[in-house]
Amino acid sequence: MVDTRTQPVSRAGVAAPRFTEKDLYGLAEKYGTPYFLIDEATLRRKVSEMEQGFSEFRGVFRVAYSVKANFNPSVIRTFASEGILFDLTAPSELTFVLKSGGSAGDVMYTSITETEAEYEEVLRTGVRKIVVASHNGLMNLIEAAVRTNVTVKTMVRVNPEVHVHAELRGSMGHGKFGLQFNGGSQDSAFSVLKKVLATPGLEFEGFHFHLGSQIEDPSCYAEAIEKLEAFILDARRQFGDFHVKTLDIGGGLPAPYGRKVPSPKDMGNKIVGQLNSLVESIGDRFTLVAESGRFLTAESTVMVSRVVNTKSFGEGKYVYVDAGYHVLLDSALLRHEYPVEVVPGGKPSPQKVVLVGRLCDPLDVFPTSVRSKLGGAEPGKLVVFRDVGAYSLVMNMPFHSQPRPYVLMRNGQGSYVVARKGQSVDRLYDEEGGDCLAAA
Numbered sequence: 429m430v431d432t433r434t435q436p437v438s439r440a441g442v443a444a445p446r447f448t449e450k451d452l453y454g455l456a457e458k459y460g461t462p463y464f465l466i467d468e469a470t471l472r473r474k475v476s477e478m479e480q481g482f483s484e485f486r487g488v489f490r491v492a493y494s495v496k497a498n499f500n501p502s503v504i505r506t507f508a509s510e511g512i513l514f515d516l517t518a519p520s521e522l523t524f525v526l527k528s529g530g531s532a533g534d535v536m537y538t539s540i541t542e543t544e545a546e547y548e549e550v551l552r553t554g555v556r557k558i559v560v561a562s563h564n565g566l567m568n569l570i571e572a573a574v575r576t577n578v579t580v581k582t583m584v585r586v587n588p589e590v591h592v593h594a595e596l597r598g599s600m601g602h603g604k605f606g607l608q609f610n611g612g613s614q615d616s617a618f619s620v621l622k623k624v625l626a627t628p629g630l631e632f633e634g635f636h637f638h639l640g641s642q643i644e645d646p647s648c649y650a651e652a653i654e655k656l657e658a659f660i661l662d663a664r665r666q667f668g669d670f671h672v673k674t675l676d677i678g679g680g681l682p683a684p685y686g687r688k689v690p691s692p693k694d695m696g697n698k699i700v701g702q703l704n705s706l707v708e709s710i711g712d713r714f715t716l717v718a719e720s721g722r723f724l725t726a727e728s729t730v731m732v733s734r735v736v737n738t739k740s741f742g743e744g745k746y747v748y749v750d751a752g753y754h755v756l757l758d759s760a761l762l763r764h765e766y767p768v769e770v771v772p773g774g775k776p777s778p779q780k781v782v783l784v785g786r787l788c789d790p791l792d793v794f795p796t797s798v799r800s801k802l803g804g805a806e807p808g809k810l811v812v813f814r815d816v817g818a819y820s821l822v823m824n825m826p827f828h829s830q831p832r833p834y835v836l837m838r839n840g841q842g843s844y845v846v847a848r849k850g851q852s853v854d855r856l857y858d859e860e861g862g863d864c865l866a867a868a
């Protein structure tokens with residue numbers, strides 16, 4: 429008889445990480461459920477898929493990892509060893525990158541808060557490329573540059589105000605991020621660029637935009653590049669010659685989540701020709717940067733939970749697992765479906781199966797469709813959620829006094845290592861204030 433527990437668990441036609449049932453059950457015994465499991469080889473493969481996608485670009489192309497998607501040190505360490513750049517938003521992220529083997533020289537710092545104190549801190553730590561996105565931010569950067577006595581390679585973040593078909597849109601009229609090209613106010617790309625060019629402590633480096641996350645129609649990039657080209661040519665007529673050394677087209681590459689989505693190659697096919705023409709038309713052989721969080725990390729990771737209860741209702745059955753949206757917040761916020769699989773699987777259930785979490789909250793229902801394989805879900809079996817590496821384990825929260833679960837990694841040698849210790853209930857209790865009521 430075949431021991432099904434040694435069969436690899438996989439998704440048909442998708443090169444997702446494969447873990448054997450034996451390993452998944454073995455890790456569940458040792459570390460408890462739920463737990464996250466990251467595959468290092470998949471992280472590395474995603475970097476090379478991005479590099480291949482833009483291989484026809486005539487200048488230098490650099491991948492940047494957007495650390496906000498997953499700041500686990502093992503993930504950062506893996507990307508640092510690939511020699512890629514890091515897109516950071518806060519000094520605390522910089523600490524994570526430096527402690528995990530990254531270098532300040534490989535950082536593009538794109539803050540939302542843009543305070544003088546944070547600029548001073550990151551400049552003192554060795555960051556030199558900073559993306560500004562407001563007039564106040566620019567003033568703070570100038571002050572920080574004077575105090576630290578360093579020359580800052582300054583990028584201007586624009587909001588190209590193009591329509592984006594995506595779950596999370598970063599570019600739109602009156603959007604939160606980036607500067608409108610024009611509009612007459614001091615918070616326009618035009619005005620900020622003029623000031624950057626005129627400030628001795630700043631060296632103009634280039635432009636940045638970020639259009640959104642999980643972008644499944646790449647035509648918005650083409651539209652944004654077209655608008656940016658017109659802006660550069662116009663600004664040159666007004667300010668004289670300036671050079672674009674870096675163009676950062678932000679994040680947004682989609683993760684599959686069990687469906688077919690455009691690959692980096694598809695995206696490259698759509699825009700690399702246009703980027704090459706931009707090199708010609710502005711006469712600058714700029715470095716092209718694409719920042720990614722979701723694409724680089726989502727597929728690398730599974731979350732393993734256990735069925736703890738079932739209950740029939742009318743035409744269907746509830747399957748309760750010991751996880752909940754407190755460990756998969758991205759799915760709860762976006763209502764998107766992770767591919768889910770019962771391990772070992774059974775025959776497809778004739779009943780409707782509703783997969784629910786352990787939280788006492790009617791919202792704690794996992795979106796599933798026919799793509800999920802929920803047959804054979806009985807207490808004791810494992811339920812594996814795929815593609816959960818982005819914006820999930822970094823958002824774990826202790827709702828219902830639930831400690832943060834273990835994060836494990838299968839490293840390049842195929843061994844399992846602990847990437848984050850699970851929290852004990854006692855530790856959570858202490859961190860929540862515990863017995864001490866210290867004077868404030």
Ligand SMILES: Cc1ncc(COP(=O)(O)O)c(C=O)c1O
Pocket residue numbers: 494496497515538638640641642678679680681719720721722723818
């Ligand atoms: C400036 C910037 N770059 C890159 C990203 C990464 O986006 P994604 O994970 O969709 O690739 C984000 C996400 O919020 C962002 O704000």
